[in-house]
Amino acid sequence: xxxxxxTLTGRQEAFExxxxxxxxxxxxxxxxxxxCHIGHARSALVFDVLRRYLEYSGYTVTFxxxxxxxxxxxxxxxxxxxxxxDAVTAKFIQAYHEDMGKLGIQAAxxxxxxxxxIGDIIQLTExxxxxxxxxxxxxxxxxxxxxxxxxxxxxxxxxxxxxxxARVDVDQRKHHPMDFALWKSSKPGEPAWESPWGLGRPGWHxxxxxxxxxxxxxxxxxxxxxxxxxxxHHENEIAQSCGATGKEFARYWVHNGFVQINKEKMSKxxxxxxxxxxxxxxxxxxxxxxxxxxxxxxxxxxxxxxLDFSDQALTEAKNALNGFYDLFHRLSEAGGLGEGDDGSLxxxxxxxxxxxxxxxxxxxxxxxxxxxxQGLRSDVNKLLGxxxxxxxxxxxxxxxRSLGVVLGLFQLGRWDFNVCVVPKPAxxxxxxxxxxxxxxxxxxxxxxxxxxxxxxxxxxxxDFKRADxxxxxxxxxxxxxxxxxxxxxxxxx
RNA sequence: GGCGCCGUACCCAAGUGGUAAGGGAGCAGUCUGCAAAACUGCGAUGCAGCGGUUCGAACCCGCUCGGCGCCUCCA
Numbered sequence: 001x002x003x004x005x006x007t008l009t010g011r012q013e014a015f016e017x018x019x020x021x022x023x024x025x026x027x028x029x030x031x032x033x034x035x036c037h038i039g040h041a042r043s044a045l046v047f048d049v050l051r052r053y054l055e056y057s058g059y060t061v062t063f064x065x066x067x068x069x070x071x072x073x074x075x076x077x078x079x080x081x082x083x084x085x086d087a088v089t090a091k092f093i094q095a096y097h098e099d100m101g102k103l104g105i106q107a108a109x110x111x112x113x114x115x116x117x118i119g120d121i122i123q124l125t126e127x128x129x130x131x132x133x134x135x136x137x138x139x140x141x142x143x144x145x146x147x148x149x150x151x152x153x154x155x156x157x158x159x160x161x162x163x164x165x166a167r168v169d170v171d172q173r174k175h176h177p178m179d180f181a182l183w184k185s186s187k188p189g190e191p192a193w194e195s196p197w198g199l200g201r202p203g204w205h206x207x208x209x210x211x212x213x214x215x216x217x218x219x220x221x222x223x224x225x226x227x228x229x230x231x232x233h234h235e236n237e238i239a240q241s242c243g244a245t246g247k248e249f250a251r252y253w254v255h256n257g258f259v260q261i262n263k264e265k266m267s268k269x270x271x272x273x274x275x276x277x278x279x280x281x282x283x284x285x286x287x288x289x290x291x292x293x294x295x296x297x298x299x300x301x302x303x304x305x306x307l308d309f310s311d312q313a314l315t316e317a318k319n320a321l322n323g324f325y326d327l328f329h330r331l332s333e334a335g336g337l338g339e340g341d342d343g344s345l346x347x348x349x350x351x352x353x354x355x356x357x358x359x360x361x362x363x364x365x366x367x368x369x370x371x372x373x374q375g376l377r378s379d380v381n382k383l384l385g386x387x388x389x390x391x392x393x394x395x396x397x398x399x400x401r402s403l404g405v406v407l408g409l410f411q412l413g414r415w416d417f418n419v420c421v422v423p424k425p426a427x428x429x430x431x432x433x434x435x436x437x438x439x440x441x442x443x444x445x446x447x448x449x450x451x452x453x454x455x456x457x458x459x460x461x462x463d464f465k466r467a468d469x470x471x472x473x474x475x476x477x478x479x480x481x482x483x484x485x486x487x488x489x490x491x492x493x
Numbered sequence: 494g495g496c497g498c499c500g501u502a503c504c505c506a507a508g509u510g511g512u513a514a515g516g517g518a519g520c521a522g523u524c525u526g527c528a529a530a531a532c533u534g535c536g537a538u539g540c541a542g543c544g545g546u547u548c549g550a551a552c553c554c555g556c557u558c559g560g561c562g563c564c565u566c567c568a
Contacts, residue, residue, distance in 0.1 A: 010497095030568070043568035073566070152496095155563080161495040162564065204566085226568030227498075233567090256568070257498070263560060267567070300506075300516090305499060306561065316505065316517050323516085326530060359507085368507055371515045378515085381531060464526055471528070482529040490530085 002057060002361050004222075005304060007230060007253040008154055012363055015252065017221050023059045025051070025222035026212040026250065028229055029111070031068040032092035033077045036099050037273040038294075038309055039259040039266045043226045045295065046256040046303040046364075048105045049407060050224070053360050056406045064215045065108035066208060067093055069115050070191055070201050085191050089113075099276040102291045104408040110215050114207035118193045121202045121210040124244055125182045125195075133243045137173045139185030139198040145178045148239040154253060155231035180236055182206045205236035212250075213241065223250035227257055256303045263308065274309065284478065285318070285493065288412060293317045295408050299366040320374075322492070324410060325417035327377055328400065329490070330384055331393040342392040345383055349399040352376035356403050366407060373403060420445065420491055448479055452489050455481075 002015040017023050027047045054061050069089040078085045128134040133147045145151050181203035186192035192199040241249040258265045261272040283290040297317035301307045359368035380396050404410030458466040482490040
């Protein structure tokens, strides 16, 4: 039974879906005016994993993630670059899909854009005005916070407290400093739509209410986003939606913690952010490996806490992952026969699976779930030392694959994590290159394999000096060699 | 000022009242021409600090300290 920390109640609660075996969830995506950084990646990944785990647990998940494609920052960016707003948003929506795709983040069931829901937004705004929860001033529409008595229940704030901390430059036309715009009249040159209040565009918060209600209904199961969205964004969504419908909006509110650099929140204003594509560009590893490293890193901490990003952290993730892929490679190789203990394997797999489920059920403790997989890795390595049947080796690999898919890990093929075997000299005529690798990688791997073959020859002549030179040369290029007992050599990055 | 998150070994990180998992790094050993991998062993008498509750606390309560965040756009 899955338990989730619900920001609304401040407690961890057993998750029960409204409809049996079905989950409807909404996650706030990004405002598309720039490339995404790792903070965005973390949020996207956390909810990607939540979705995967719900599906693993047998739910059918309707997962909606929006794009905010009308906003001050977009307008500013478009003006700076002298292009239309929709050129900016189209570019960064595509970039979003590219970047998140590299991280193995699955597309949502629906990915609506604010501009596609102007009608819904206007309708919802009218509904709020009719109910007396919103008022019109000079073509702007504001939500009147004091008319929603429960305002502050998500962020645990009281209007009085907020008022005390409110800044000086409050718009005097507002009834209360915390009143927020549902509809903004537009200046010339800005994107604008016809509305009962004149030409204008939606405020930020209203779009999520309109889109979630449209795609998921007035009450749905899970609403997620980064912790910085709790106030005011999600607070305002609740006020609008519940105000308009008179029903509960989302039942479980899930928020992820920040990615930090040197203990500080990663943010544009501090300039301490790394974009996802920047990391891929700078990575010394190929794209699919870098993606898995990032995923492993981002999941190595519980989603609710802060996570410090650093080169060292990435290296540690890579090292930890190496151990898994080394094992997968061993599992794929022939040999290792002997007095196999296939029953012990089944026991180990079952133990790992139980532990994995138990920790994931406990508010998605991915760090502990990974620990369960590490335990299985250790168990399988030991069993392999004794010997396992071909069937058991396949079953072991399959166990890692099937649990790993929940985290989006361990799906790469036996060759793809840069573990390759150069055959014995007699077999050198055989081409063993994997078909999936890129041309660039093939060329580099060809060179490596040439060196390795030279070294095997040197070893045959018992010219260990030459053999060690080649090893050192490759080591300086980040290539590690492993001589296997059967005379073949395995290399990896 | 209000609200919230976090604080466990060199690093990451479990544990949520019964006497500190796991991984990475490091060191030592087995193996190896040498390495690598794997395996074995070592590694916090202590869980930010101080009090309290308890037979017993990293876990519960109180206070304090430290880091971060939100209250303005922010994943």
